[in-house]
Amino acid sequence: MSIRLSERVPVKYLFEEGKLGNEYVVAGWVDAVRIHGGVVFVILRDRSGKIQIVAKKNVARSAWENAKELSVESVIAVRGELVSSKAALGGRELLAKELVVLSRADPLPIDIKDYEKTVLAKRLDWRYLDLRNPRNLTIFLIEAEMARAAREWFYSHDFVEIFTSKIVGAATEGGAEVFSIVYFDKPAFLAQSPQLYKQLGVIAGFEKVFEIGPAFRAEPHHTTRHLTEYTSLDLEMGFIDSYEDVMNVVEDLIKYMVSKAIAKYKSEIEEYFPNAIADLPKKVPRITIREAYKLLEQAGMKVEWGEDLGTEAERKLGEIIEKEYGSPLVFVVEYPWRVRPFYTMRKPDEPEWTLSFDLLFRGLEIATGGQREHRYEVLKRQLEEKGLNPKNFEWYLNMFRYGAPPHGGAGIGLERVVMQALGLPNIREARLLPRDPERLVP
Amino acid sequence: MSIRLSERVPVKYLFEEGKLGNEYVVAGWVDAVRIHGGVVFVILRDRSGKIQIVAKKNVARSAWENAKELSVESVIAVRGELVSSKAALGGRELLAKELVVLSRADPLPIDIKDYEKTVLAKRLDWRYLDLRNPRNLTIFLIEAEMARAAREWFYSHDFVEIFTSKIVGAATEGGAEVFSIVYFDKPAFLAQSPQLYKQLGVIAGFEKVFEIGPAFRAEPHHTTRHLTEYTSLDLEMGFIDSYEDVMNVVEDLIKYMVSKAIAKYKSEIEEYFPNAIADLPKKVPRITIREAYKLLEQAGMKVEWGEDLGTEAERKLGEIIEKEYGSPLVFVVEYPWRVRPFYTMRKPDEPEWTLSFDLLFRGLEIATGGQREHRYEVLKRQLEEKGLNPKNFEWYLNMFRYGAPPHGGAGIGLERVVMQALGLPNIREARLLPRDPERLVP
Numbered sequence: 071m072s073i074r075l076s077e078r079v080p081v082k083y084l085f086e087e088g089k090l091g092n093e094y095v096v097a098g099w100v101d102a103v104r105i106h107g108g109v110v111f112v113i114l115r116d117r118s119g120k121i122q123i124v125a126k127k128n129v130a131r132s133a134w135e136n137a138k139e140l141s142v143e144s145v146i147a148v149r150g151e152l153v154s155s156k157a158a159l160g161g162r163e164l165l166a167k168e169l170v171v172l173s174r175a176d177p178l179p180i181d182i183k184d185y186e187k188t189v190l191a192k193r194l195d196w197r198y199l200d201l202r203n204p205r206n207l208t209i210f211l212i213e214a215e216m217a218r219a220a221r222e223w224f225y226s227h228d229f230v231e232i233f234t235s236k237i238v239g240a241a242t243e244g245g246a247e248v249f250s251i252v253y254f255d256k257p258a259f260l261a262q263s264p265q266l267y268k269q270l271g272v273i274a275g276f277e278k279v280f281e282i283g284p285a286f287r288a289e290p291h292h293t294t295r296h297l298t299e300y301t302s303l304d305l306e307m308g309f310i311d312s313y314e315d316v317m318n319v320v321e322d323l324i325k326y327m328v329s330k331a332i333a334k335y336k337s338e339i340e341e342y343f344p345n346a347i348a349d350l351p352k353k354v355p356r357i358t359i360r361e362a363y364k365l366l367e368q369a370g371m372k373v374e375w376g377e378d379l380g381t382e383a384e385r386k387l388g389e390i391i392e393k394e395y396g397s398p399l400v401f402v403v404e405y406p407w408r409v410r411p412f413y414t415m416r417k418p419d420e421p422e423w424t425l426s427f428d429l430l431f432r433g434l435e436i437a438t439g440g441q442r443e444h445r446y447e448v449l450k451r452q453l454e455e456k457g458l459n460p461k462n463f464e465w466y467l468n469m470f471r472y473g474a475p476p477h478g479g480a481g482i483g484l485e486r487v488v489m490q491a492l493g494l495p496n497i498r499e500a501r502l503l504p505r506d507p508e509r510l511v512p
Numbered sequence: 513m514s515i516r517l518s519e520r521v522p523v524k525y526l527f528e529e530g531k532l533g534n535e536y537v538v539a540g541w542v543d544a545v546r547i548h549g550g551v552v553f554v555i556l557r558d559r560s561g562k563i564q565i566v567a568k569k570n571v572a573r574s575a576w577e578n579a580k581e582l583s584v585e586s587v588i589a590v591r592g593e594l595v596s597s598k599a600a601l602g603g604r605e606l607l608a609k610e611l612v613v614l615s616r617a618d619p620l621p622i623d624i625k626d627y628e629k630t631v632l633a634k635r636l637d638w639r640y641l642d643l644r645n646p647r648n649l650t651i652f653l654i655e656a657e658m659a660r661a662a663r664e665w666f667y668s669h670d671f672v673e674i675f676t677s678k679i680v681g682a683a684t685e686g687g688a689e690v691f692s693i694v695y696f697d698k699p700a701f702l703a704q705s706p707q708l709y710k711q712l713g714v715i716a717g718f719e720k721v722f723e724i725g726p727a728f729r730a731e732p733h734h735t736t737r738h739l740t741e742y743t744s745l746d747l748e749m750g751f752i753d754s755y756e757d758v759m760n761v762v763e764d765l766i767k768y769m770v771s772k773a774i775a776k777y778k779s780e781i782e783e784y785f786p787n788a789i790a791d792l793p794k795k796v797p798r799i800t801i802r803e804a805y806k807l808l809e810q811a812g813m814k815v816e817w818g819e820d821l822g823t824e825a826e827r828k829l830g831e832i833i834e835k836e837y838g839s840p841l842v843f844v845v846e847y848p849w850r851v852r853p854f855y856t857m858r859k860p861d862e863p864e865w866t867l868s869f870d871l872l873f874r875g876l877e878i879a880t881g882g883q884r885e886h887r888y889e890v891l892k893r894q895l896e897e898k899g900l901n902p903k904n905f906e907w908y909l910n911m912f913r914y915g916a917p918p919h920g921g922a923g924i925g926l927e928r929v930v931m932q933a934l935g936l937p938n939i940r941e942a943r944l945l946p947r948d949p950e951r952l953v954p
Contacts, residue, residue: 074753075751075752075753075918076753076757078751080670097751097917099717099915100915115717116717116719117672117717117718117719143914143915144915145915145916145917147751172917172918173886173887173912173915173916173917173918174915175913175914175915176913176914178914195907197712197716198712198715198716198911198914199716199914200716201716201717201718202716202717207716207717207718210672210674210718211672213675214672214673214674217673217675218663218667218673221660221663225660230559230652230653230656231656231659231660232652232656232944233655233659233726233743233926233943233944234944234945235726235741235944235945235946235947236678236726236728236741237691237702237728237740237741237947237952238952239952239953240953249679249693249694249695250693250694251691251692251693251694251702252691252692252693252694253691253740253952254730254732254949256952258952260679260693260702266954267944267945267954270639270640270945270954271944273640274639274640274641274642274643274644274649275541275557275558275559275643275644275649276559276643276649276652277558277559283725283726284675284677284678284725284726286678286679288696290696298679298695299677299678299679301675309517309520309539309589310517311516311517311518315518444615445615465637465953465954466954469640470615471617471618472585472617472618472620472640472641473541473542473585473586473587473615473616473617474587474615475539475587475614475615476517476614476615484675501675502674502675502676502677502709502713503676503677503709503712504677505677505679507696510679510680510681510695510698510700511681511682511907512708512709512712512907512908
């Protein structure tokens with residue numbers, strides 16, 4: 071092959087000014103082929119876009135011969151001259167001088183153009199083909215951009231990235247939703263969250279930490295909102311005055327992530343995601359869970375005082391807040407002690423409520439956080455009150471005996487943010503390789 | 513408490529110009545306390561540095577009373593006036609007007625100042641105290657900076673970040689070094705690397721992908737170089753001409769990561785890490801493994817032709833290359849087929865060697881990579897030749913039937929890069945919460 075792939079340019083580049091009349095190398099997947107006797111039209115697709123390739127028998131016979139045998143989704147490299155063309159997409163096409171097949175595709179098992187024809191489970195079986203549809207690929211470009219923007223935000227606010235262990239010696243928060251591992255001859259588990267370790271980070275002296283990494287939940291449920299493995303965006307910060315400081319951080323961070331991503335992929339979002347969010351509110355409303363109970367009751371949905379909000383209540387509350395405040399985001403604060411984990415700080419004068427919050431985005435919880443109890447004696451009592459064995463948390467409890475600043479933090483589900491920002495119907499669409507009780511492959 | 517922590521400034525800030533004479537709030541850990549009658553001197557430490565606090569009975573009685581009861585490593589917040597002082601570190605001290613104890617520390621179980629007095633295993637048991645020593649904390653500030661720099665490099669070179677699943681349905685590369693998970697009623701494992709999934713990313717159309725995430729190896733060995741969980745910096749790129757393209761990327765990336773980090777933490781490295789690397793070579797030498805065999809034999813160490821390099825051989829080779837080329841880094845290329853995984857591309861004319869490489873840093877493998885076999889029939893044969901069951905790799909093999917560009921990539925062990933850059937004696941020092949066959953806590 072005489073085409074050097076190192077000379078390759080992205081397709082998008084060919085539509086810039088000053089490029090016409092020059093020779094270029096492009097490479098990518100065959101989106102479509104049409105044969106008209108001595109001329110073959112090929113649409114070549116790469117991550118950046120699509121361009122028409124024209125292979126003419128009387129210009130470059132070997133390129134034409136290769137082109138007329140092409141199957142869709144084969145990988146090709148082309149060297150050609152960029153010329154203008156009224157008929158071609160974007161007004162330009164590449165007149166092939168060389169065209170080589172790098173990898174020949176068999177007939178496809180699913181329709182990747184009309185992806186909705188295929189049920190999601192089958193699309194996921196063929197994920198690498200499903201993503202050949204630019205709409206589906208774009209979801210993950212947006213996810214990557216949100217992660218990038220989040221880190222940018224963290225760096226500029228003096229948070230230090232930490233890498234905590236996902237293999238743990240005890241279940242983080244108790245409960246049954248934990249996967250066991252065969253760890254040599256010891257019992258071990260997969261971390262449900264880096265909760266205890268990000269607190270360790272603060273107390274060790276990093277002061278403000280973040281981590282973007284996998285979290286594992288042995289949820290046996292099949293819903294459109296749950297995964298057994300997801301990407302958790304965690305933060306923890308020391309020296310806070312109150313859990314309001316944490317909410318301020320989460321609000322600023324989420325706005326930054328989402329607005330950066332929707333700005334960068336504006337045209338793709340307009341093309342592919344009709345239900346995407348258009349704008350974020352200037353200020354996210356904050357209501358206590360007691361106010362939420364009242365609003366829900368007024369709307370005809372009764373949640374018992376002191377109970378958690380379920381899926382339906384969250385959805386309903388999202389609608390109410392959207393209508394009342396014009397905001398797709400809402401912080402619900404002061405969750406009941408009985409539904410929050412042992413490390414949550416309680417309200418000083420009303421210990422049945424806590425200094426904690428959930429952030430709902432279009433009626434779905436995307437973040438949860440609050441201030442943590444940093445007083446050793448109180449923490450120990452709370453652990454016992456939750457029925458946990460202090461022995462299993464010995465190292466954790468000890469941490470609070472040697473200087474622990476007041477601190478708080480939050481965990482954000484990255485896939486949920488993407489799902490709600492784009493208005494996707496199922497969280498599996500926002501996860502490259504989703505895991506649920508049935509799915510382990512690919 | 514009347515001190516608002518939101519007004520807090522980092523200690524470092526107080527040593528900038530134009531600050532003397534003003535009032536500031538600082539907060540952090542008590543590094544030391546000295547009592548001289550009506551005056552208490554406290555050294556306060558935060559992530560950014562240390563400053564002397566002076567609490568005088570005749571200036572602020574309550575601050576003085578609190579100060580004289582302080583224990584080391586307690587967390588305090590101080591409001592005071594910044595004044596110059598010949599005796600104080602950096603020529604400045606904070607004259608306390610208010611001093612409050614946020615968290616009182618018990619006597620410490622380990623000596624955190626003279627950390628070398630304590631064996632590493634015990635330091636790790638008390639990791640959050642061990643890190644109160646600025647030398648130990650700095651290791652992780654450097655690690656975070658390397659990760660930040662790596663991402664910066666990836667973004668500017670058009671790599672897309674992906675988040676792959678760590679729960680997998682089959683062992684990635686075969687072999688026994690894999691952890692089993694109890695996954696509902698199915699057999700499942702922890703990913704040894706994102707190898708197959710980053711290839712999926714390339715083939716799905718991301719073209720160039722990276723991931724920085726956990727990798728798991730059920731290595732029963734106790735060495736100073738192995739962890740059962742580590743942070744793997746993975747990259748994979750499509751449309752390559754040769755595995756040299758991958759080496760160019762790895763070389764550029766490693767230089768960028770390491771040089772950014774050692775530049776940012778220059779003074780800390782000079783203070784704490786006498787064995788740290790000073791400079792990186794302009795060009796990293798590349799030698800075939802056959803040349804390596806010869807060099808080793810000349811130096812009196814015989815490695816069988818066609819065998820892998822062991823720990824001792826790598827160390828020796830590092831010394832030879834340092835002496836011959838003046839480079840702490842060396843690429844060893846064309847590893848024997850029999851010691852490389854099934855997906856490795858073989859040398860066209862000499863199939864007993866492969867288009868693969870390891871990168872050694874001061875005699876330790878820090879990266880491994882190469883070109884991958886993307887031709888379906890060849891890949892299937894190689895899988896069988898390695899004694900693996902094609903059934904377990906069905907989805908993976910199928911990927912190569914629908915258009916797979918030539919591609920390659922590499923995996924880099926982040927902790928090993930940090931360890932070798934700083935000249936640390938044990939990889940556990942470069943892992944926040946190390947896991948080995950004995951260690952699951954904290």
